[in-house]
Amino acid sequence: xxxxxxxxxxxxxxxxxxxxxxxxxxxxxxxxxxxxxxxxxxxxxxxxxxxxxxxxxxxxxxxxxxxxxxxxxxxxxxxxxxxxxxxxxxxxxxxxxxxxxxxxxxxxxxxxxxxxxxxxxxxxxxxxxxxxxxxxxxxxxxxxxxxxxxxxxxxxxxxxxxxxxxxxxxxxxxxxxxxxxxxxxxxxxxxxxxxxxxxxxxxxxxxxxxxxxxxxxxxxxxxxxxxxxxxxx
Amino acid sequence: xxxxxxxxxxxxxxxxxxxxxxxxxxxxxxxxxxxxxxxxxxxxxxxxxxxxxxxxxxxxxxxxxxxxxxxxxxxxxxxxxxxxxxxxxxxxxxxxxxxxxxxxxxxxxxxxxxxxxxxxxxxxxxxxxxxxxxxxxxxxxxxxxxxxxxxxxxxxxxxxxxxxxxxxxxxxxxxxxxxxxxxxxxxxxxxxxxxxxxxxxxxxxxxxxxxxxxxxxxxxxxxxxxxxxxxxxxxxxxxxxxxxxxxxxxxxxxxxxxxxxxxxxxxxxxxxxxxxxxxxxxxxxxxxxxxxxxxxxxxxxxxxxxxxxxxxxxxxxxxxxxxxxxxxxxxxxxxxxxxxxxxxxxxxxxxxxxxxxxxxxxxxxxxxxxxxxxxxxxxxxxxx
Numbered sequence: 001x002x003x004x005x006x007x008x009x010x011x012x013x014x015x016x017x018x019x020x021x022x023x024x025x026x027x028x029x030x031x032x033x034x035x036x037x038x039x040x041x042x043x044x045x046x047x048x049x050x051x052x053x054x055x056x057x058x059x060x061x062x063x064x065x066x067x068x069x070x071x072x073x074x075x076x077x078x079x080x081x082x083x084x085x086x087x088x089x090x091x092x093x094x095x096x097x098x099x100x101x102x103x104x105x106x107x108x109x110x111x112x113x114x115x116x117x118x119x120x121x122x123x124x125x126x127x128x129x130x131x132x133x134x135x136x137x138x139x140x141x142x143x144x145x146x147x148x149x150x151x152x153x154x155x156x157x158x159x160x161x162x163x164x165x166x167x168x169x170x171x172x173x174x175x176x177x178x179x180x181x182x183x184x185x186x187x188x189x190x191x192x193x194x195x196x197x198x199x200x201x202x203x204x205x206x207x208x209x210x211x212x213x214x215x216x217x218x219x220x221x222x223x224x225x226x227x228x229x230x231x232x233x
Numbered sequence: 234x235x236x237x238x239x240x241x242x243x244x245x246x247x248x249x250x251x252x253x254x255x256x257x258x259x260x261x262x263x264x265x266x267x268x269x270x271x272x273x274x275x276x277x278x279x280x281x282x283x284x285x286x287x288x289x290x291x292x293x294x295x296x297x298x299x300x301x302x303x304x305x306x307x308x309x310x311x312x313x314x315x316x317x318x319x320x321x322x323x324x325x326x327x328x329x330x331x332x333x334x335x336x337x338x339x340x341x342x343x344x345x346x347x348x349x350x351x352x353x354x355x356x357x358x359x360x361x362x363x364x365x366x367x368x369x370x371x372x373x374x375x376x377x378x379x380x381x382x383x384x385x386x387x388x389x390x391x392x393x394x395x396x397x398x399x400x401x402x403x404x405x406x407x408x409x410x411x412x413x414x415x416x417x418x419x420x421x422x423x424x425x426x427x428x429x430x431x432x433x434x435x436x437x438x439x440x441x442x443x444x445x446x447x448x449x450x451x452x453x454x455x456x457x458x459x460x461x462x463x464x465x466x467x468x469x470x471x472x473x474x475x476x477x478x479x480x481x482x483x484x485x486x487x488x489x490x491x492x493x494x495x496x497x498x499x500x501x502x503x504x505x506x507x508x509x510x511x512x513x514x515x516x517x518x519x520x521x522x523x524x525x526x527x528x529x530x531x532x533x534x535x536x537x538x539x540x541x542x543x544x545x546x547x548x549x550x551x552x553x554x555x556x557x558x559x560x561x562x563x564x565x566x567x568x569x570x571x572x573x574x575x576x577x578x579x580x581x582x583x584x585x586x587x588x589x590x591x592x593x594x595x596x597x598x599x600x601x602x603x604x605x606x607x608x609x610x611x612x613x614x615x616x617x
Binding site for chain 1 (some may be wrong): 332357426429433434477535558596
């Protein structure tokens with residue numbers, strides 16, 4: 001069903017008021033469609049922007065990324081929560097799906113490359129998926145390895161993908177102990193100094209990150225974006 | 234005061250106990266770290282806890298397992314079984330998997346078969362990781378509504394009474410309630426991402442229709458629990474803003490909790506809710522709900538609410554919890570003991586208060602840490 005034809009779910013912001021009397025630029029409108037959780041509108045406006053001669057890079061950098069920054073800020077400030085973040089991300093992804101081939105074709109570079117995955121034995125993916133979504137929305141090229149990755153798989157992925165950041169996720173006290181194992185494997189594989197390692201997940205803390213020699217810890221998806229930005233400055 | 238009287242005095246909010254009870258959530262996770270064959274009651278005794286046994290069901294759900302115990306045994310040892318209830322054919326299959334054992338459940342109804350799979354692993358031997366969700370499309374939701382309308386809850390009171398008698402004066406057995414439909418769908422049947430990005434945003438009327446059917450079925454289940462010998466029912470909501478917002482919680486969870494509480498209260502029973510996640514943003518919504526207590530409350534890093542903040546936020550409810558899985562796993566007994574002291578120093582009075590674990594005690598928890606809390610509350614009471 002098209003946007004606006006159905007009742008808005010509680011928590012959604014469909015039908016967001018326009019504040020500029022209808023003179024908003026198409027890039028701003030794209031951002032607003034992300035913030036109003038309207039994926040179809042985001043798609044339509046992305047096509048419209050391209051038709052108007054905007055480049056894919058402009059749409060990404062001046063439309064989508066600022067909108068997802070706002071989403072992250074609102075999340076950090078407790079104004080929105082995971083459901084709203086996921087709904088905003090759906091709109092962002094709808095627009096990004098149109099832009100991605102154009103960005104690849106025109107050689108527009110991402111802000112950095114991130115490999116992410118849960119450690120061996122951990123099959124929970126919601127946390128790392130949220131981090132992936134927010135990092136993509138912030139302009140990073142994210143390679144999501146999914147769940148239950150061995151330390152060898154992480155080393156292999158780093159050799160293949162050459163990321164700037166490796167993000168490790170664990171939800172359980174029984175699996176977080178795999179994180180230092182991965183860091184040791186990176187050392188053993190001679191790739192530790194090529195990549196910043198960040199960690200997150202329910203039982204993980206900054207103290208634990210320091211203890212195992214990770215480069216950073218993020219308590220949630222929005223904090224992960226800030227952390228990656230700071231690490232890659 | 235014995236363990237049963239102590240716990241019930243606190244849970245009913247009727248006067249003061251002789252000391253603060255210590256009742257961590259001991260279940261299969263922790264038991265998998267204990268010697269094989271150890272009685273769960275001995276696991277409580279070993280850590281000097283008041284026995285508050287969980288998951289002692291007073292009812293049987295007709296579509297959960299076959300009635301023939303032999304068939305259940307055959308299936309759980311990597312086999313297959315099918316049985317029919319109210320025109321729905323339920324299939325269960327357990328098979329080996331490189332990472333453990335894969336459980337497949339199917340519901341076959343006229344014109345459609347629903348399927349879900351979950352994986353039991355070494356890290357989670359009793360609760361399967363969801364692999365394939367049950368509901369993947371609007372058509373699946375409609376089919377599951379057909380199944381839900383045929384669910385029946387049958388009293389299984391004797392089994393509860395036997396376990397409660399076995400515990401005797403040392404504590405209580407608690408029943409496990411039914412979870413609000415939205416939490417059931419989010420956590421088990423659809424998955425968080427698909428729930429919000431597909432079902433909630435694009436198919437809300439169908440989703441609400443299913444949630445209504447599930448809630449009506451749950452109400453029938455709570456009627457069976459209300460008539461049972463169990464005095465305390467725990468609804469394992471797993472509440473957390475990690476996957477729900479205050480607006481959505483108030484719209485879809487609070488009314489369910491209130492209905493469940495009302496049914497139990499009418500028969501003099503108590504409803505506690507298991508809320509082990511981040512709760513700060515839900516404090517007001519939870520305060521307005523009619524449950525009698527919140528259990529397994531987590532401070533950071535798993536949650537965000539130290540027990541003293543929970544107690545201040547909900548003065549009319551029982552609060553239970555305080556010790557995060559990471560504390561029980563990686564701290565030293567002296568640290569755990571100091572934290573127990575801090576909790577009690579920050580809380581004025583010991584009414585409606587039970588020290589416990591935040592969420593289930595993990596298999597990595599140290600026995601010495603758990604015992605440190607039990608010993609501390611006893612010594613503190615002895616010291617007056």
